[in-house]
Amino acid sequence: MVVRCRPQEPHFETGSEREVWERVRAQLPADCVLLSNLRLTDAKKDYEADLVVLAPGFGIIVIEVKGGSVKVDDEGRWWVRRAGREVPSDPVGQARDLKYALRAHVERDPRWRESSRSRVRWAHAVVCPYTDLDPGFTLLACPRWMVSGRGDLDHLADRLLAVPAQQETANRVLDADDVELVLEILQGRMRPDHDKLAESDELADRADRLTLEQAALLGATRLLTRVEVRGGAGSGKTVLAVTQAKDLTRGRDGRAPQRTALLCYSLGLSQYLKRCMEGVPRRHRPAFVGSFEELAASWGLTDVPGRDGTSDFWEHELPARMEELARALPEAQRFDAVVVDEAQDFADLWWRPVMAALRDEEVGGLYVYSDENQRIFPRYGRPPVPLVPLVLDHNLRNTRQIAQAFSPLAPMRMRLRGGDGDEVQFVASDRDGALDAADEQVELLLEQWRPRDVALLTTGSRHPVQGERQESLGQVGYWRLFWEDDDVFYGHVLGCKGLERRVVVLCVNSGADTERLREKLYVGMSRATDQLVVVGDPAVVRAVGGDEVARRLGIATR
Numbered sequence: 001m002v003v004r005c006r007p008q009e010p011h012f013e014t015g016s017e018r019e020v021w022e023r024v025r026a027q028l029p030a031d032c033v034l035l036s037n038l039r040l041t042d043a044k045k046d047y048e049a050d051l052v053v054l055a056p057g058f059g060i061i062v063i064e065v066k067g068g069s070v071k072v073d074d075e076g077r078w079w080v081r082r083a084g085r086e087v088p089s090d091p092v093g094q095a096r097d098l099k100y101a102l103r104a105h106v107e108r109d110p111r112w113r114e115s116s117r118s119r120v121r122w123a124h125a126v127v128c129p130y131t132d133l134d135p136g137f138t139l140l141a142c143p144r145w146m147v148s149g150r151g152d153l154d155h156l157a158d159r160l161l162a163v164p165a166q167q168e169t170a171n172r173v174l175d176a177d178d179v180e181l182v183l184e185i186l187q188g189r190m191r192p193d194h195d196k197l198a199e200s201d202e203l204a205d206r207a208d209r210l211t212l213e214q215a216a217l218l219g220a221t222r223l224l225t226r227v228e229v230r231g232g233a234g235s236g237k238t239v240l241a242v243t244q245a246k247d248l249t250r251g252r253d254g255r256a257p258q259r260t261a262l263l264c265y266s267l268g269l270s271q272y273l274k275r276c277m278e279g280v281p282r283r284h285r286p287a288f289v290g291s292f293e294e295l296a297a298s299w300g301l302t303d304v305p306g307r308d309g310t311s312d313f314w315e316h317e318l319p320a321r322m323e324e325l326a327r328a329l330p331e332a333q334r335f336d337a338v339v340v341d342e343a344q345d346f347a348d349l350w351w352r353p354v355m356a357a358l359r360d361e362e363v364g365g366l367y368v369y370s371d372e373n374q375r376i377f378p379r380y381g382r383p384p385v386p387l388v389p390l391v392l393d394h395n396l397r398n399t400r401q402i403a404q405a406f407s408p409l410a411p412m413r414m415r416l417r418g419g420d421g422d423e424v425q426f427v428a429s430d431r432d433g434a435l436d437a438a439d440e441q442v443e444l445l446l447e448q449w450r451p452r453d454v455a456l457l458t459t460g461s462r463h464p465v466q467g468e469r470q471e472s473l474g475q476v477g478y479w480r481l482f483w484e485d486d487d488v489f490y491g492h493v494l495g496c497k498g499l500e501r502r503v504v505v506l507c508v509n510s511g512a513d514t515e516r517l518r519e520k521l522y523v524g525m526s527r528a529t530d531q532l533v534v535v536g537d538p539a540v541v542r543a544v545g546g547d548e549v550a551r552r553l554g555i556a557t558r
Contacts, residue, residue, distance in 0.1 A: 003028045006183070008447040010036035016067025017050050019129050020156070024051065024063075027157030031056050033179055038186065040101055047098040054179045059121030059164030059171075062102065064095035070131040076139055092142045095124035102186075109185045120178055121164035121171045129153060222255065224388050225337070228368040231392030232410040233526030234403060234418070237369040238269070238498045240392075241341040242276045244367055245286045248337045258336035258365065261288040263295060263354070265345035268491070269498035270294060271479040273341070287335065292350060293318075299325040315347050322353035334358060337365025342498050343383075344370045351383050397500060402525065402532045408548040409522035418529075425533045426553040431509055431540070435463060438507035438535045442488055445503055445531070455489040455501035457527060459520045460510030466490040493524040504528035508536025512543040521545055 003025055012018040017036075025034055035052040051063040066089060069081040078089045103122045106112055126147040133149035145166055148159050164173070231237045241262065251257035264270050270291040277285045288295060293304050301321055305313060335357050340346065346354075358364030368383060395403045395414040399421030407414060429437035438456055445454055456463060469490070470478045482489050482499065489501065506524040510517060521544055525532060534541065534553055542550040550556075 003030055004033045006033065006035050006447075007037075008444070012036070014065075014067050016129050017065045019153075020063070020065045020127050021051060023129075023153050023156050024053065024160065027155070028053065028055070028161075031176065031179075033183060035186070038102075040098065040105060042101055042105070044101075045097075047101050049095075049098050049102070052102070053160060054174065054182055055161055055164075056174055056176045056179055058161045059123055059168065059174050060099075060102075060182065061160050061163055062095050062099040062122070062124045063160065064091040064098075064124070064126050066091045066126065066128045067130055070128040072139065076141075091126045091128075092124070092139075092146075095126060096141075099124040106182055106185050111181060111185060115181065117178065117181075119171045120174045121168040123164040123167045125160055125163050127156065225363055225365045226385055226387045227366075227390060228343075228370060228383075228387035229390045229392060230370055232371055232395065232414050233406070233522065234395040234397035235371075235392035235414070236394075236396050237371065237392065238272075238341055241339050241367070241369045242273060245289075245339045246277075246280065246284060248339070248365065248367075249286050250284045259334070259359075260286040260365075261295070261335045261338045261357070262286045262341070263288075263290070263292060263338060264341045264498065265292055266342060266495055266497055267291055267475050268479045268482060268495045269342060271476070271482070272499060275483060286339075292346070295353075296322050296325075299329070301325060316349060319347070319349040319353055323356050326353045326356035329357060331359065335364070336360075337367065339367045339369075341369045342371075343368040345497070348382065355384065397529055398526060399530055402528050402530075405532065405549070405552045406522055406525040408546060408552070409518065409525070422531050424525075424553060426538075426541075426555060427533060427535045428538050428555075429535055431460075431511065431537055434507050434509040434535055434537075438463075438505045438509075438533075441505045441533045441535060445505070445533070446488075449503050449531075450486070451488045452486045453502040453530075454505070455491060455496075455503070455527065456505045456507060457491050457493050457496060457524050458507045458509050459493055459517060459524060460508075460514065462492055463490040463507075466492065493520045493527075496527055497523055500527050500529050502528070502530040503532075505533045505535060508534065508541055510540075512540045517544045521549075 005025060010021065012021065021034070021036060028034060033054040035054070036050070038049040038052050040047045040049075049062050050065040053061040053063065055061065066078075066080055070089075071079050071081070073079065078091060079086045080089045081087075099122050107119070124146075126142065128147065128149050131149045132151060133144070133147065135144070137147070138144050145159070146163060148156055152159055229237060229240060245260050245262040248255075248258045248260045262273055264273060270289075273289050277289055288298060290298075296304060296318065299322065301318075304318065336359055338354055338358065340354070355361050355364075355366075358366075366383060366385065366387070368387060393414055395407075395416050395418055397418065399418050400416045401421050401423050403414065403416045403418060405424040407416075425441075427437055427441060435458070438458075442454060442456055458466075466478075469481060473481070481487070482491075493506075504524070504527045506521075506527075508521065508524075510520075514520070517540075521541070525534065538550070538555045541553065542555055545553075
């Protein structure tokens with residue numbers, strides 16, 4: 001078992017810091033935690049620790065690393081020689097001051113005080129990995145056992161673990177519970193390789209800005225009442241659909257306010273659409289926002305079976321009953337316009353109650369947003385009226401690396417306008433082990449991302465956590481977790497169209513013969529805005545996605 005490191009793969013300013021980190025990481029007992037680049041600011045100054053070791057059974061050791069050639073003059077002053085120049089240094093004072101600052105920070109925290117813990121052993125040490133130290137070296141403020149040199153590197157961890165007992169015998173040793181509490185208190189003070197959230201926020205702001213710019217396209221529709229907006233994943237269709245529903249309701253460009261419905265099929269997307277309207281004044285909200293079956297319920301049709309019911313009911317009986325109810329609606333409950341997002345999910349007969357609910361079936365507004373390559377249900381419905389097509393050919397929501405990976409699956413060539421991000425990763429696994437492999441990838445990603453930023457999506461059987469949450473919370477409660485919970489989201493690609501997460505682990509846990517797996521692969525890969533990991537059988541992904549997708553994922557082609 002390997003010692004825990006925070007962060008897992010730190011960035012160091014100098015080779016000496018990395019050298020010491022690698023040595024200590026390899027030698028420490030597995031129950032220790034190794035922190036790197038720990039920053040702290042208090043009323044006195046700013047501090048930064050090269051390394052901090054949390055060692056159960058020993059204590060907390062703050063380590064200052066000094067590379068180059070180190071010497072101490074006759075007056076006890078430290079000097080470091082780099083690039084032919086000697087500069088003064090005070091590694092002992094740096095380590096000691098940070099030790100006391102960190103201890104004060106931890107012990108002032110309410111979580112530490114409320115636990116009634118007594119003081120644990122805190123220690124400080126210096127490591128000079130490129131300097132040979134004489135065995136008799138000693139200073140008043142730094143005895144030999146507190147400083148390690150080149151000759152001590154092979155047993156460096158043992159030397160460091162011995163320091164707390166020699167510096168603070170009066171205090172108790174650290175235990176495993178102390179380690180976890182200290183980690184919790186210090187969370188957020190460990191400098192990662194890159195500030196993932198800052199980078200992600202910048203990318204999200206860029207995508208939002210570009211999507212708003214694209215919303216100018218809606219101005220071209222102000223004289224049109226029957227429009228189909230086609231676009232690939234990441235083109236901002238859902239944002240435009242929400243914007244259009246708001247504009248129609250308020251009345252824009254000299255048009256009178258219209259009674260508008262905003263529809264979709266997916267329960268998850270319907271919850272998102274509702275959340276988009278939460279801050280909107282009631283008079284400016286569409287008259288109806290939700291899924292097709294929720295529209296049926298609003299008309300009094302409540303005896304609808306679960307979505308795992310018979311397809312005959314969903315494809316024929318439900319739309320027939322809804323059409324009958326729609327034609328009986330009083331004028332005040334009809335719509336001037338209907339906006340449908342992810343319209344490729346609608347069955348052919350579903351459009352009949354939609355049209356029947358319009359106040360004027362001949363000229364009433366119908367605004368449809370679709371992506372034919374996200375048609376992952378066996379339905380081939382089309383609106384029964386001619387629509388003016390408008391095309392969105394820009395990808396705005398995904399990083400270029402993610403968009404390039406799934407672009408061979410897209411319905412059209414897209415212009416990639418998202419920012420740069422991490423390369424897409426592919427993790428090979430057989431079908432039976434795919435879920436376990438995906439779970440491992442989630443754990444690795446949580447080293448740099450918050451749980452709320454990460455989703456694990458499957459193409460085949462659901463993740464056990466998804467099943468448990470749906471059973472205990474119901475469908476609406478389960479989908480609320482997508483926004484309201486701080487944990488990792490576990491879902492299936494069938495339910496996640498129109499939704500996105502900063503980080504997605506796509507678990508391809510179905511065979512190449514799975515119905516519409518190519519479309520599911522496209523949907524799953526495009527849900528990630530910032531970082532994407534695909535887990536699955538290379539042969540399955542290559543067979544379904546083709547050689548070009550395989551190549552972009554780093555899978556050997558035939």
